[in-house]
Amino acid sequence: MENTQGITVTGERHDRFDEVLTPQALALLGELQRQLGPRRAEVLRARQVRQSELSAGGTLDFRPESAEIREDASWRVAPPAPGLVDRRVEITGPTDRKMTINALNSGAKVWLADFEDANTPLWENMVGGQLNLMDALDRRIDFESPDGKSYALRPEEELATIVVRPRGWHLSEKHLLVDGEPMSASLFDFALYLVHGAQRQLQHGRGPYFYLPKMESAAEARLWNDAFLLAQDALGIPRGTIRATVLIETIPAAFEMHEILYELREHSAGLNAGRWDYLFSLIKKFRDRGAGFVLPDRNSVTMTAPFMRAYSELLVQTCHRRGAHAIGGMAAFIPSRRDEQVNATALAKVRQDKQREAGAGYDGSWVAHPDLVPVCREVFDEHLGERPNQLDRQRDDVRVSAGELLAVGGVEGGVTEAGLRNNVSVALQYLRSWLAGTGAVAVFNLMEDAATAEISRSQIWQWIHNPTTLDTGETVTRELVERILEEECDKLGDPAGYADARALFVEVALAEDYTEFLTLPAYQRFP
Incomplete structure (x- = not known):
């Protein structure tokens, strides 16, 4: 110093x-x-x-x-x-x-x-x-x-x-x-x-x-x-x-x-x-x-x-x-x-x-x-x-x-279980990479960066707080996301390696209060 x-x-x-x-x-x-x-x-x-x-x-x-x-x-x-x-x-x-x-x-x-x-x-x-x-x-x-x-x-x-x-x-x-x-x-x-x-x-x-x-x-x-x-x-x-x-x-x-x-x-x-x-x-x-x-x-x-x-x-x-x-x-x-x-x-x-x-x-x-x-x-x-x-x-x-800039309703496509799982997995994989020092990572043949990770975790937060039904008939709840988080983590393997990413995911996607940018609490994890 x-x-x-x-x-x-x-x-x-x-x-x-x-x-x-x-x-x-x-x-x-x-x-x-x-x-x-x-x-x-x-x-x-x-x-x-x-x-x-x-x-x-x-x-x-x-x-x-x-x-x-x-x-x-x-x-x-x-x-x-x-x-x-x-x-x-x-x-x-x-x-x-x-x-x-x-x-x-x-x-x-x-x-x-x-x-x-x-x-x-x-x-x-x-x-x-x-x-x-x-x-x-x-x-x-x-x-x-x-x-x-x-x-x-x-x-x-x-x-x-x-x-x-x-x-x-x-x-x-x-x-x-x-x-x-x-x-x-x-x-x-x-x-x-x-x-x-x-x-x-x-x-x-x-x-x-x-x-x-x-x-x-x-x-x-x-x-x-x-x-x-x-x-x-x-x-x-x-x-x-x-x-x-x-x-x-x-x-x-x-x-x-x-x-x-x-x-x-x-x-x-x-x-x-x-x-x-x-x-x-x-x-x-x-x-x-x-x-x-x-x-x-x-x-x-x-x-x-x-x-x-x-x-x-x-x-x-x-x-x-x-x-x-x-x-x-x-x-x-x-x-x-x-x-x-x-x-x-x-x-x-x-x-x-x-x-x-x-x-x-x-x-x-x-x-x-x-x-x-x-x-x-x-x-x-x-x-x-x-x-x-x-x-x-x-x-x-x-x-x-x-009005045209704000006409979000009516976009074709629905909220699916596959989409929810994709958001969970992408966020997890990206957050692990980010915390390890790499801010751009290929996931499922797409280049993911902080912006796409932000969409993934923000959609999850929004779906929980604005009652949203999946194509399976299930309502998106914190409990459902926690179960999917567990399952997607198991698919990725190495549970110890994802521990920090999981904790950060819960903080920015599942907390009651919305975090403006996931990079703010993520940055605080660095010395």
Whole structure:
């Protein structure tokens, strides 16, 4: 532990950590936290107020006080930055050494270097991931697997553009204290990459780019924009050098897309349809509102559901009206290199999903595995041709009301015992992996991360607290889920190895009071 001018690092100093936790970096962390920490607390309190209003029977709508921003056709975001003009295929993944090399080599245009949902926030992961990014930009990164396979970077012109996703506003970094208090995890991840990555990226003809998660309002976007201004000024970087793509992955943010782009306009790189967190947010926000907001089995809710299609098409229209990129959602299917049938099914589903997005006007989309890059690229190549994007496609045909965004009832499919068992098993397997230090894991040929685990445990909570009947005729109760939990645990084997995951599952899925994010109690289990 060390203390410098009110900044205390409680995390262990591993090899080369001093290259990340430099005096310049610590000074910027302290300044950002002191200047913006109180406002972060305010926006988090505003979330609680809004949740209380929704739980009391309130609803969501487009804000009348910002109608002028939505209706003013004259303003635009900044033009696409170098390395972000063509984004037809983006790959996501954590910043461990092997993934860093594979993602950059994948053939994707962009790599979302993830410190958030695909990452477990162990101190070693957070600082070590920054080191991996530094080494990648310096082209001194390599990796050798336990079986002797070597990994190295391809020529620079073939590498994906790095876009870093810091953790959300709700999370703290307890291993770095500013004036005795844990600092914002968002500002921690952002500032470390900016200090060490900005000049390195500029030397490569690109810039420091970010994906911003979990936002619920334009006020939260304004907080990010002020962080960008403060940090750029502190480091002597021209304003507007930073560019950020916002994930529209909460239902409140869907009503403020224009306003979010407006707040970030000189730093904006567009919006992304974060479909899995969006479903999680919808369940969470209306979790105790009765059958009208109870969703069927997770895998039954696709982007063709009317309320999801409304959100998806509104995002494209909003972005292109403002000159911003619209980036599609995650293809979570994992190809199999051993089972040709599984592989064929996965590729067919990914192709269909990407064709829908490209046809709707999206400028690019996400995949979770290098083997899916070619099919995504092929689909967007067919739609884009020589064009780098579809910004000229305005989607003036789109008309979306508040009611359509909230029309959850009537989604085809029911709540089944198989769906309940799948949610239990996925949550268990993911939580075990997360607690062991890995935040992205393949389960049942799907890439699961914190967002999909959140859907699984939140659906279970919602089904218990809003009387829900399974296809078997049984009502979902805590007792039923406890029995299924026991049975699914037995199927997985190794009961001792799942003990901690089971305890966490019970806390976040079966408790009387709903936990806002499963990562909050999970993080407290780490020293």
